[in-house]
Amino acid sequence: MKIALISSGARSALALRDFFRFYEAEKGISYLHINPGLQPETDKVDKAYGLFSCYQEIKQQIQPWPDFCCQEDIKAVVYADLQDYLSPAGEEPCTLYSTSFLNLLIGSEFKAGWMKPGKMKQVRLRTETGNPEDVSLNHILKRSEEEQLLLTENRDLANLILGLDPQLCSIFYPSDPLASLNLNLDAFSKTELSKRIGNELFALEQFLIRAQEQGSDGLCLLLSSQHRRTEAVSPAYSFFAAQYDGYMSHVDYESWANNVIRWQKKHSANKCERILEIACGTANVSSILCSRGYTVDACDRSAPMLESAYKKAIKPLLFRRSMTERLPREDYDLIICLFDSINYLQSRTEIIKLFESVYTALAPGGIFVFDISTLNNSLENFADTFSLNSTVNGFLLHQAEYDEFSRKQKSYLLNFSKHPAGYSLERERHMQRVYRSYELVELIDSSSFTFTALYCSERTQNLINQKNRALDEKYPRLFYVLSKDRA
DSSP states (O other), X not given: OEEEEEOOSHHHHXXXXXXXXXXXXXXXXXXXXXXXTSOOOOOHHHXXXXXXXXXXXXXXXXXXXXHHHHHHTEEEEXXXXXXXXXXXXXXXXXXXXXXXXXXXXXXXXXXXXXBOOTTOEEEOBHHHHOOTTSBOHXXXXXXXXXXXXEEEOXXXXXXXXXXXXXXXXXXXXXXXXXXXXXXXXXXXXGGGHHHHHHHHHHHHHHHHHHHHXXXXXXXXXXGGHHHXXXXXXXXXXXXXXXXXXXXXXXXXXXXXXXXXXHHHHHHOOSOOOXXXXXXXXXXHHHHHHHHTXXXXXXXXXXXXXXXXXXXXXXXXEEEEOOTTSOOSOSOEEEEXXXXXXXXXXXSHHHHHHHHHHHHHHEEEEEEEXXXXXXXXXXXXXXXXXXXXXXXXXXXXXXXXXXXXXXXEEEEEXXXXXXXXXXXXXXXXXXXXXXXXXXXXXXXXXXXXXXXXXXXXXXXXXXXXXXXXXXXXXXXXXXXXXXXXXXX
């Protein structure tokens, strides 16, 4: 199914294009972006890496809507901003304010159309209607656990809430024949655009898929408040992506870059012409290597991390891949996977897939370098720890614990952002498996790689002769150097 994106201004149009550079839509969903003033994207390099696979820019007259929608199999329309709305004059959009305790709909009644109220209880304020059987605001607040839909014609109230936190507001057009949302991007700063687009499109995709599976003729989009509530736990490196570089400012990235290049020169006869960083995050090491003249590609599973990396002045060619997916080239002289990214793989099977993918992507004689956070690191630095850090507009809580029974390193990030109404809360959960070194040695020995070197951060000597010792109990971080034999 297709979703039409409508934008008239360059700011919102470019924000949509940049967002889709690393966005992966739900299976079976694609987007058509219509903007008369934007030249369609024609970057062949990006397309070679599979970017924009769910996204297409077109320059086409979009009126009349019925003919266009039937031709393109469009199931929903998303406007970039209020000024992009093309419905008949006088049609007022309705605004759904999804807060932590209620859903507020501007209007005297719920309009029939593509939307359904679902199981929400529709209520009115007795101070507005004069009907004693209606509810008081105090009654609504005391029943915060219930899904309630408050209908009101008080637009001053709507504008007040919209001004407090636009991220919690969804603007829609229930009288349209198609599901029709408005992102209202002009209300957001440049740093907030991606988050706004992602939240709204994710919710829309979920409801379109659910309606299709259930054979429904309408969407219970009002339940989208469930997805926007600040108590929800986000995947790793969601909101934290924007804070990652500041949080990791103590890391000597130059030293990490020096090490991987030194090991490549020491353990490979290949001239290092092309490098790939897997799980690159914000691509700090890759960017340093680019500044030194190397040809570097970098990939990550997290779109927000890639977006942060893309904003850097000097950066590698970025694309989105997980650690276990097939890689697009087979001629890399050096592949790196750093900062305990492999600890995020939860099973030996996933590590085997990573090894197979990397081995195929390496040129003969190429080198693969990865590191792990060890048992020593978890016990010494991440067992029942708690830290509080100031951010630009709030503070970040980091809680970590190590579960010896499951050998899982668990970290929880709580981000409190201040706004005029108080603080909003976002949560992320990071789960890592603490592998023993002997487990990795077994997997390496059973792979096609040659185990070439083993290093720690405290010493420069090759510890390969000590590979069967309990090095992970002595050192907080270990680096493994694997080579692909020449044919």
